[in-house]
Amino acid sequence: MSSTRTTRTTAAAASADVTPLQVGEAYLGLIHRLRRVADDQLSSCGLSMPRIKLLQFLANAGATRQNVIATCFDLAPRSVTDMVDSLERDGLAVRRDDPTDRRAKLVELTPAGHESAASSGALRDQIFERIFGALDAPARATLLDLITILDRATVAVDGLAPCGPSELESSRSTS
Amino acid sequence: MSSTRTTRTTAAAASADVTPLQVGEAYLGLIHRLRRVADDQLSSCGLSMPRIKLLQFLANAGATRQNVIATCFDLAPRSVTDMVDSLERDGLAVRRDDPTDRRAKLVELTPAGHESAASSGALRDQIFERIFGALDAPARATLLDLITILDRATVAVDGLAPCGPSELESSRSTS
DNA sequence: GCATCATTGTGAGGTCCCTCACCTTATGGG
DNA sequence: CCCATAAGGTGAGGGACCTCACAATGATGC
Numbered sequence: 001m002s003s004t005r006t007t008r009t010t011a012a013a014a015s016a017d018v019t020p021l022q023v024g025e026a027y028l029g030l031i032h033r034l035r036r037v038a039d040d041q042l043s044s045c046g047l048s049m050p051r052i053k054l055l056q057f058l059a060n061a062g063a064t065r066q067n068v069i070a071t072c073f074d075l076a077p078r079s080v081t082d083m084v085d086s087l088e089r090d091g092l093a094v095r096r097d098d099p100t101d102r103r104a105k106l107v108e109l110t111p112a113g114h115e116s117a118a119s120s121g122a123l124r125d126q127i128f129e130r131i132f133g134a135l136d137a138p139a140r141a142t143l144l145d146l147i148t149i150l151d152r153a154t155v156a157v158d159g160l161a162p163c164g165p166s167e168l169e170s171s172r173s174t175s
Numbered sequence: 176m177s178s179t180r181t182t183r184t185t186a187a188a189a190s191a192d193v194t195p196l197q198v199g200e201a202y203l204g205l206i207h208r209l210r211r212v213a214d215d216q217l218s219s220c221g222l223s224m225p226r227i228k229l230l231q232f233l234a235n236a237g238a239t240r241q242n243v244i245a246t247c248f249d250l251a252p253r254s255v256t257d258m259v260d261s262l263e264r265d266g267l268a269v270r271r272d273d274p275t276d277r278r279a280k281l282v283e284l285t286p287a288g289h290e291s292a293a294s295s296g297a298l299r300d301q302i303f304e305r306i307f308g309a310l311d312a313p314a315r316a317t318l319l320d321l322i323t324i325l326d327r328a329t330v331a332v333d334g335l336a337p338c339g340p341s342e343l344e345s346s347r348s349t350s
Numbered sequence: 351g352c353a354t355c356a357t358t359g360t361g362a363g364g365t366c367c368c369t370c371a372c373c374t375t376a377t378g379g380g
Numbered sequence: 381c382c383c384a385t386a387a388g389g390t391g392a393g394g395g396a397c398c399t400c401a402c403a404a405t406g407a408t409g410c
Contacts, residue, residue: 017312018312018315018316018319019315020300020303020304020306020307020308020310020315021299021300021303021304021307022315022319023303023307023310023315023318023319023322024303024306024307025303026318026319026322026323026326027205027206027209027307027318027322028206028209028224029249029326030202030322030325030326030329031202031203031206032249032397033249033326033329033330034202034203034325034329035397036329036398037329037332039398041332048365048366049203050365050366050367065388066388066389067387067388067389074204074207074208075366075367075368076367076368076369077388077389077390078367078368078369078370078389078390078391079366079367079368080389081389081390081391082365082366082367083366086365086366098388101375101376101387101388102374102375102376102388103374103375103376103387103388103389104375104387104388104389105388105389124196125195125196128194128195128196128198128199128200129195129196130328130332131195131199131325131328131329131332132195132196132198132199132202132325132328133195133328134324134325134327134328134331135195135198135321135324135325137192137193139321139324140193140194140195140197140198141193142317142321143198143201143202143318143321144193144197144198144201146310146314146317146318146321147198147201147202147205148201149309149310149314150205150209150306150307150309150310151201151204151205151208152309153305153306153307153308153309154205154208154209154211154212154306155208156309157212157216157305157306207367210367211368214368223395223396225395225396225397240358241358241359242357242358242359250396250397250398251397251398251399252358252359252360253359253360253361253397253398253399253400254396254397254398255359256359256360256361257395257396257397258396261395261396273358276357276358276405276406277358277404277405277406278357278358278359278404278405278406279357279358279359279405280358280359
């Protein structure tokens with residue numbers, strides 16, 4: 001059950017040295033395409049990945065405070081405001097005052113929202129399957145492994161000195 | 176200082192079945208963090224990843240037409256306009272008419288641009304190393320492998336029917 | 351020569367994120 | 381009790397992308 005990492009398949013493995021920069025670029029590049037493809041598939045339904053994710057979350061969390069959403073999604077509170085605005089505009093969710101704290105607002109799906117959540121959830125699964133189904137199960141496990149490691153690494157890097165100017169002359173001419 | 180990757184105790188390796196959805200979410204989630212960390216590290220220098228990438232490109236490609244940039248970066252032409260505007264505003268690049276085609280414009284770095292490209296390139300390398308250095312060389316190779324496969328998959332998916340809402344059941348692909 | 355179509359870049363406007371400043375409430379110390 | 385500080389949400393504004401519509405130019409057909 002360990003050592004999932006044995007799937008060493010193609011050309012990449014042959015070249016001995018893959019630099020961090022190369023992998024990084026590749027990772028970012030794939031993101032780019034991923035977004036494009038996903039959005040493309042969703043465009044006809046008037047939905048988007050972030051919306052679906054929020055819909056999904058609200059569907060099985062019930063009424064939730066915006067700051068909780070921000071925390072769970074690792075977003076700035078301001079961004080949640082916009083997303084909820086958008087959902088509310090489309091009649092998929094409503095804001096309600098939190099009785100226990102008059103500063104806070106609870107967000108909750110409308111019936112239309114629940115409906116949308118159900119169908120869009122299926123759609124999302126489908127899209128992910130189309131893309132990540134290209135990897136077999138062991139490969140997916142390996143990838144998840146790798147991502148998990150990187151995830152921890154980013155947490156570690158976060159809150160570090162921003163690459164002190166000791167090593168490079170800070171440029172940035174105009175304001 | 177690659178922290179030990181000995182800990183393979185993630186749920187991923189243990190649970191036999193990692194769904195496409197799970198990996199997908201993880202992949203997207205990491206992107207989110209990656210962007211945040213990178214921007215954070217760069218903010219003090221007034222730069223950003225897309226800017227650095229373009230700077231780098233122009234530094235060793237010389238004068239380039241905007242549509243070429245769009246193609247190489249897989250961006251909408253409109254986005255290139257904005258990026259070049261931004262660089263021009265900061266005095267890092269200039270637009271020049273292409274003598275061979277009066278519709279086209281050539282983008283070229285100024286001396287300040289070349290300077291900025293040099294230092295920012297080093298900075299970018301540093302950041303990628305901090306993050307992706309958490310993976311050892313074989314792991315990086317594996318990751319690149321996986322990404323390459325997915326990359327090809329997205330190309331395949333692109334240009335598919337946008338999964339009409341009525342055909343939610345008709346996904347005859349894998350499951 | 352001229353009508354037609356393709357290509358290059360841009361204006362306008364939209365999405366999804368961010369930060370910063372601000373108002374409103376909650377909470378805790380004197 | 382009152383005031384300082386913290387916490388929740390939002391207005392304003394910015395950055396990096398997108399699409400759609402359009403002017404200018406190039407290439408091509410007749």
